[in-house]
Amino acid sequence: MSPMNPLVQVVLDDIAQQVATRMDLEVAEVRSLLEVPRESGRGDFALPCFPFARVMRRAPQQIAEEIATAFEPGPIIQSCQATGPFVNFTLDPAERARRVLGAIHSGGDDFGSQDIGSGKTVVLDYSSPNIAKPFHVGHLRSTVIGAALIRVYRSLGYQTIGVNHLGDWGTQFGHMMAAYSREDWKDPEREASDPIPFYRELYARFNLEIERDAGLAEEGRNWFRRLEEGDQEARELWKKFHDVSMIEFDRIYRKLGVTFDHFTGESFYNDKMDRVVEEARSREVAVESEGALVISVGDHVPPVMLLKSNGTTTYHTRDLAAAMYRQETFDFEMLLYVVGEEQRLHFQQLFHALERMGFEWAARCRHVGFGRYPNISSRGQGGKRFVGLDEILDEAIRRAKEKASENSDIEDASGVAEVVGIGAVIFNDLKNNRKKDVDFDPEDWNTILEFRGDTGPYVQYSHARTASIIRKHGAPVSTRIDYQLLTTPEDRTLVSLLESYPGRLAMAGQEVEPSLVTRYLLDLTKALSHYYHKHKVLVEDPPLRAARILLIDCARQVIANGLKILGVAAPERM
RNA sequence: GCGCCUGUAGCUCAGUGGAUAGAGCAUCGGACUUCUAAUCCGAGGGUCGGAGGUUCGAAUCCUCCCAGGCGUGCCA
Numbered sequence: 169m170s171p172m173n174p175l176v177q178v179v180l181d182d183i184a185q186q187v188a189t190r191m192d193l194e195v196a197e198v199r200s201l202l203e204v205p206r207e208s209g210r211g212d213f214a215l216p217c218f219p220f221a222r223v224m225r226r227a228p229q230q231i232a233e234e235i236a237t238a239f240e241p242g243p244i245i246q247s248c249q250a251t252g253p254f255v256n257f258t259l260d261p262a263e264r265a266r267r268v269l270g271a272i273h274s275g276g277d278d279f280g281s282q283d284i285g286s287g288k289t290v291v292l293d294y295s296s297p298n299i300a301k302p303f304h305v306g307h308l309r310s311t312v313i314g315a316a317l318i319r320v321y322r323s324l325g326y327q328t329i330g331v332n333h334l335g336d337w338g339t340q341f342g343h344m345m346a347a348y349s350r351e352d353w354k355d356p357e358r359e360a361s362d363p364i365p366f367y368r369e370l371y372a373r374f375n376l377e378i379e380r381d382a383g384l385a386e387e388g389r390n391w392f393r394r395l396e397e398g399d400q401e402a403r404e405l406w407k408k409f410h411d412v413s414m415i416e417f418d419r420i421y422r423k424l425g426v427t428f429d430h431f432t433g434e435s436f437y438n439d440k441m442d443r444v445v446e447e448a449r450s451r452e453v454a455v456e457s458e459g460a461l462v463i464s465v466g467d468h469v470p471p472v473m474l475l476k477s478n479g480t481t482t483y484h485t486r487d488l489a490a491a492m493y494r495q496e497t498f499d500f501e502m503l504l505y506v507v508g509e510e511q512r513l514h515f516q517q518l519f520h521a522l523e524r525m526g527f528e529w530a531a532r533c534r535h536v537g538f539g540r541y542p543n544i545s546s547r548g549q550g551g552k553r554f555v556g557l558d559e560i561l562d563e564a565i566r567r568a569k570e571k572a573s574e575n576s577d578i579e580d581a582s583g584v585a586e587v588v589g590i591g592a593v594i595f596n597d598l599k600n601n602r603k604k605d606v607d608f609d610p611e612d613w614n615t616i617l618e619f620r621g622d623t624g625p626y627v628q629y630s631h632a633r634t635a636s637i638i639r640k641h642g643a644p645v646s647t648r649i650d651y652q653l654l655t656t657p658e659d660r661t662l663v664s665l666l667e668s669y670p671g672r673l674a675m676a677g678q679e680v681e682p683s684l685v686t687r688y689l690l691d692l693t694k695a696l697s698h699y700y701h702k703h704k705v706l707v708e709d710p711p712l713r714a715a716r717i718l719l720i721d722c723a724r725q726v727i728a729n730g731l732k733i734l735g736v737a738a739p740e741r742m
Numbered sequence: 743g744c745g746c747c748u749g750u751a752g753c754u755c756a757g758u759g760g761a762u763a764g765a766g767c768a769u770c771g772g773a774c775u776u777c778u779a780a781u782c783c784g785a786g787g788g789u790c791g792g793a794g795g796u797u798c799g800a801a802u803c804c805u806c807c808c809a810g811g812c813g814u815g816c817c818a
Contacts, residue, residue, distance in 0.1 A: 203760075205760095205761075206757090206760090206763090206764090207762085210761075214760085216799090218760075218798050218799065221798065222798080252761075253760090253761085253798090254760085254761065298818075335818065337818095338817070339816090339817060339818080340818060343817080375817090385817095388817095389816085434818090457815085458815080460816060462815070468744070468745065469745085469814090470815050471815060473815055473816065476815090476816040478816080480816090482815090482816075483817080483818050486818095508812095509746080509747060509813095510746095510747095510811095510812050510813060511812095511813085511818085512746055512747080512812085513746075514813090514818085516745090516746085537746095537747080539747080539748085539811090540811090540812085542811075542812095568780090572780090588780085599755080600755060604748075604755080605747095605748085605811075607753090614767090615754085618766090618767075620766085620767085620780060620781085621765090621766040621767060622754095622755085622756095622765070622766045625780055626766095626780065626781085629778080629781075630780095632780095633777085633778050633781085636778060637777050637778090641777090679758090683756095687756065687757095690756095690765080691756095691765090697781065697782065698782080698783095700781085701781090701783075704776085704777065705777055706777045707777095741778090742778085
């Protein structure tokens, strides 16, 4: 059953109780059938009567009639009527508005917060870029989705721990070092001015060379072995790549407003690998195979490799060590890996290996996969263009600036352009089901940088416009209003949407799906725009004006809260 | 070959068992001396990839097939 707003919960429980008692039905069954009609104008809640037809041996239409007749409306549930095989329940709109708007007004920035996760810890592994490689658009997804999920779970009352599992270990570093130490590839000037692109090119060049010269791969593996063994020269090189990268990452995270509780990358587990191997051996799940040490995890899944034939560890070994460390350190309720969908198999293997090692908490680990930017290369290969994150953010900000200069004369136009541009990028990334690939044509920035329609700037604009009306109202927002004045269809639609925010947030947590919040904000914003078209807020009549001000201030509050979850700024002016 | 993901309007996507399948973009037509036009209003546009099945009821659940993407032991 989907989580729901407590305000709704109480009403639905009441309806189910009464219907079940009067018709001699199971309360739970009635309760589970109650739904919100897709179309407005059919009442606030509906009960389809088809399932009762068989047991009661009557037509569903007739049963609906009987229920509607037997049901006694109360102070909140105003009316109840049969429409064909459905019973439609309508709440007293004024009473409903009073409750919903009251809760939002008093809740403020905390409206939507819940306690369903209290006492539980959720660990999120997200962003996790590779050191010595540039932060490209692909990393944006993990960063933005992970950061949004952290805020979702925090709102739901969980203790959250954000971990950046930096890709700072592995044979790739052997490759980097092998490439870096080639005398004929050195370029000190370039390295000083443009280190990250320089390293990226070295790495790409090395990977191309490998295809022609198999000896290079061996050279790379040997460098990594030296690193794992603590060789001085290897450690120093590693440190150089690490430090340069961290400065770069820090700059990007600041721009995106993303933070982490821990930067424990793969290298952090270097001294925790032996234990993994020992545990696997002592639990008799590790076996020798083709010179390597592996854990087999089923017929349809390739085995998990703990040690390669040259004795070095793998991605799996480090992930096993990390999972064990996190369990011991954080005692998590959930461990979520926000990593690309293409690594589905890797995590399947990882979780199976944990199970085979006898860890019951393996069932609490989950891979939160997401789609890619299919037209973008991470290395600039394969005829695809490399697109850096900075390139996108800069273009977004430039466009926002251009747009702003067309209309407004506000102060701090460049500050606004920055939050709008970055907001557009983040919102776009979180707009659809995370498993879907992001539609992006590198030749056509409009695919991801549109500012009209279903976009971040549209929601931000709506927020700014609402804030502007409230500013012009010029008096404090009060809940001491006549709620009978908020009962037009547009009022009721808005109230109903506002009421559903906490439920949608809980659903986003349950489904591990930030797009539920994004979609909700678009629905709410569209309803609000429609409201402005239909009703003027700053009318002469003081009671009506006060009532509408409260309503739109609540809408503004919920938009602000939702945008905050997504990591998108809610500007007061734009 | 096997495994996973995706398939809904021209395009990009919502819709995870209920009433007439919805948005944005694009196209066409309309609204700025009126609380911000980054907006709003209206129109056209659909064999929900295909075929079976379960159900009172299927875009939604099951089976098979088709198409695209990703992955498939010594990169991570």
